[in-house]
Amino acid sequence: MSMMVNSPLYPDDVDILAGALYAWCAERSIKLQSQEGLFAANVAISLYDAGYHTQDQLLGALHNYEFH
Template sequence: MSMMVSAPLYADDIDVLANALFAWCAERSIKLQSQEGLSAANVAINLYDAGYQTQDRLLGALHDHEFH
């Protein structure tokens, strides 16, 4: 199995990811430590790597993502 290595995350990157993720979880009354919260965190990182690198764009992409 090969793993893709993404660029390192810096403080500003983490702030964008965390703020969007916390907002998304708060809107849905989901705890970040829950399975759904952790799944959203994984999706958020993938979306960030795909170019959604502002809080608004990332939160919008999380809203558009279908979670199962």
């Protein structure tokens, strides 16, 4: 998974990404700074770039993503 973002992220974008990511991590008792948390952050950015632009959409997509 690439860290490259196709378009710039604005403060509202970061708020959406952070909210979904913090919720996902909290549900699983995962620290954001852990390997799994950082991987989830990369996935969240990719999902956001793919069109999941609300916190609910993004959190739902993270729930449906198969982490290995």
